[in-house]
Amino acid sequence: MALPKRAFCVGNRTAEAAQALGFDASSAGGDADDLLAQIASVAPVGCLLLLQGQDTAGDLQNRLISAGIETVSVITYRQIAQRLSDEAILLLQGSAPVILPVFSARSAVLLVAELRRTAAKAPLQLAALSSAVAEAFDFPTELVQIASRPDSFAMQQAIEALRALG
Structure with a gap:
């Protein structure tokens, strides 16, 4: 067939x-x-x-x-949850701002669990694919930029907007 x-x-x-x-x-x-x-x-x-x-x-x-x-x-x-790398943990436990591009609500939930597990304290700036992704990211952030459309080009623009503000 x-x-x-x-x-x-x-x-x-x-x-x-x-x-x-x-x-x-x-x-x-x-x-x-x-x-x-x-x-x-x-x-x-x-x-x-x-x-x-x-x-x-x-x-x-x-x-x-x-x-x-x-x-x-x-x-x-299947999206298999991964632990953050040692390098990522080091950045997230530092004092410099970290931009986090997050593409799905599930990824947001998984990332928040890792941020809590690793006691992240860096100032976080979230680039979210949508408002649903931003809502699922239940962790303190300094800045949030939601992509204008749910695609990779708009996510790049959101990241650049955060870089310009930070």
């Missing part, structure tokens, strides 16, 4: 990767809500195959099913 040629992707990089594999890919350019809206507007016929991580935000599969779109989900990757 051949896969359909259409691919709906949450972001630009995934859409580019899907196009490189020969799919007719489109990017929702945002988050799970944007992807749901894009798929619902097209109303695909047949069953949709949702490739996703083990830990996701937004329960997209059930939301698609609730929208009348038959969906089967397959976990294709």
